[in-house]
Amino acid sequence: MTHEATHDVIIVGGGIAGLTIAWELARAGRDVVLLEASDDAGGMLRRGVAAGLEVDLGAESFATRTTGVADLVADARLPVQLVEPAPGGAHVAFRRRSGRVDRAPLPRRALVGMPAEPLAADVVRILGRRGARRAAQERLLPTPVGAEPSLAELTTSRFGARVTARLVEPLCRSVYSQSAESVRLSSLHPVLWEKAQAAGSLTAAVDALAPAVRAGSAVRGVEGGLWRLAAELEAVALRAGAVIRTGTPVRAVTATSVDLGHETLSAASVVIATGPTAAAELLGVDVALAPPVGLVVAEVASDGFDAFPVGSGVIAAPEIDCAAKALTHVDAKWQWAAAALPAGSHLVRLSAREGRHDELTDAAGAAAAIRTLTGVRVSPGDVRRVVPVSWPDAVATPPVRQAVAAAAAERGIRLAGAVAAGTGLASVIPHARALACGLTTPPTPSEGVRHVH
Numbered sequence: 001m002t003h004e005a006t007h008d009v010i011i012v013g014g015g016i017a018g019l020t021i022a023w024e025l026a027r028a029g030r031d032v033v034l035l036e037a038s039d040d041a042g043g044m045l046r047r048g049v050a051a052g053l054e055v056d057l058g059a060e061s062f063a064t065r066t067t068g069v070a071d072l073v074a075d076a077r078l079p080v081q082l083v084e085p086a087p088g089g090a091h092v093a094f095r096r097r098s099g100r101v102d103r104a105p106l107p108r109r110a111l112v113g114m115p116a117e118p119l120a121a122d123v124v125r126i127l128g129r130r131g132a133r134r135a136a137q138e139r140l141l142p143t144p145v146g147a148e149p150s151l152a153e154l155t156t157s158r159f160g161a162r163v164t165a166r167l168v169e170p171l172c173r174s175v176y177s178q179s180a181e182s183v184r185l186s187s188l189h190p191v192l193w194e195k196a197q198a199a200g201s202l203t204a205a206v207d208a209l210a211p212a213v214r215a216g217s218a219v220r221g222v223e224g225g226l227w228r229l230a231a232e233l234e235a236v237a238l239r240a241g242a243v244i245r246t247g248t249p250v251r252a253v254t255a256t257s258v259d260l261g262h263e264t265l266s267a268a269s270v271v272i273a274t275g276p277t278a279a280a281e282l283l284g285v286d287v288a289l290a291p292p293v294g295l296v297v298a299e300v301a302s303d304g305f306d307a308f309p310v311g312s313g314v315i316a317a318p319e320i321d322c323a324a325k326a327l328t329h330v331d332a333k334w335q336w337a338a339a340a341l342p343a344g345s346h347l348v349r350l351s352a353r354e355g356r357h358d359e360l361t362d363a364a365g366a367a368a369a370i371r372t373l374t375g376v377r378v379s380p381g382d383v384r385r386v387v388p389v390s391w392p393d394a395v396a397t398p399p400v401r402q403a404v405a406a407a408a409a410e411r412g413i414r415l416a417g418a419v420a421a422g423t424g425l426a427s428v429i430p431h432a433r434a435l436a437c438g439l440t441t442p443p444t445p446s447e448g449v450r451h452v453h
């Protein structure tokens with residue numbers, strides 16, 4: 001069946017990627033329609049309420065390794081205030097050989113858990129002297145060339161097993177929701193991988209690229225919550241003329257049409273900006289489902305948190321038996337949250353380990369995880385309220401990304417969002433803006449000729 005193109009562009013999915021493209025196209029005068037399955041746009045930038053405060057139930061900060069978010073805020077004149085997290089950074093919890101759980105600040109200079117200065121005191125504190133000496137040998141090894149192993153194999157063979165267990169794996173699982181065994185450095189941090197080959201070692205590459213700030217502080221947030229970024233962008237896109245239809249799940253797509261079940265819309269171009277599994281389904285790609293990402297936000301009344309015992313939060317080494325893999329102490333990290341909470345009240349976000357979200361959704365389970373990760377004596381009675389949230393389509397594994405990208409290219413459908421750009425706003429937003437730019441720029445004469453033939 002053919003359709004007359006009734007719109008310039010249809011975007012499927014109203015997360016930050018879809019909203020960015022909708023705004024860019026609308027301000028360029030294009031007729032753009034965004035279709036969002038759920039009742040609200042924003043995707044993984046979602047507002048919730050805990051302790052009477054509006055808080056993030058999805059992403060809560062963005063990496064400053066690109067200027068993507070700040071540029072968008074400036075260019076779209078979004079009325080949001082970008083803020084720095086409180087200094088102090090995050091901790092890692094690990095098990096000493098004695099069996100005791102210890103917690104230490106993450107190394108001041110590291111990338112993806114790899115230390116720039118393996119013999120620095122903050123690295124020795126985590127790895128022990130032997131582990132640190134082994135890690136320091138990485139610089140002396142031959143340049144990493146040839147077929148790239150998994151990140152876990154790479155860091156174990158080059159820095160030793162302790163760097164993988166106490167730094168790389170906890171970071172990988174908490175930040176990227178993937179095991180270091182299932183990812184490659186070149187997909188997680190391509191610049192670092194390239195630099196390692198040019199500089200001769202991973203240590204030299206990290207040394208050259210790592211910001212001189214503590215891990216966990218190379219991020220920024222939005223005063224009042226990151227969800228405001230999506231809410232304000234939606235408002236600006238609407239004012240620019242974009243049509244945004246929420247509660248509108250798309251069932252099928254072609255390069256020039258979308259099927260809503262009861263209605264078919266057509267356009268010159270279609271962009272898929274959904275999560276990875278939804279994109280795979282729309283493109284007819286058979287992929288293994290990634291597990292959901294589970295989270296709880298808990299209000300805790302305990303003066304043990306008044307002194308910020310684990311800085312902005314803590315990530316757990318895999319050997320620690322805990323239903324949570326990471327904890328963020330929200331009001332230690334964000335001054336706006338501290339100012340808004342009543343005295344003695346604290347907010348923590350617990351990120352669940354795979355398959356263990358249910359253990360965190362009541363006060364007893366949340367209190368147990370908080371005790372293990374922070375060492376603060378929190379009883380179930382101290383946990384006032386637990387807000388659980390599950391993200392079923394948050395993880396884009398490398399095989400899914402490859403399969404989806406190939407299917408989209410083959411069918412002439414544009415692909416945006418984390419499935420195309422990689423996880424995180426610092427990647428997703430610049431990618432979405434570049435894609436929108438490609439849709440608004442008229443083809444060059446030579447491209448025009450290619451279309452004709």
Ligand SMILES: Cc1cc2nc3c(=O)[nH]c(=O)nc-3n(C[C@H](O)[C@H](O)[C@H](O)COP(=O)(O)OP(=O)(O)OC[C@H]3O[C@@H](n4cnc5c(N)ncnc54)[C@H](O)[C@@H]3O)c2cc1C
Binds near residue numbers: 045
């Ligand atoms: C708990 C959590 C914490 C995170 N923390 C951070 C962080 O601190 N910093 C950071 O940078 N990133 C973080 N991320 C990742 C970040 O949120 C994502 O990379 C980013 O928001 C992805 O945006 P997106 O637009 O690609 O996808 P999404 O936000 O997933 O949006 C996709 C949209 O498509 C819609 N959709 C799906 N199927 C259909 C369909 N068939 N028809 C119509 N619509 C459909 C969905 O409802 C959704 O609204 C976090 C993610 C989670 C889950």
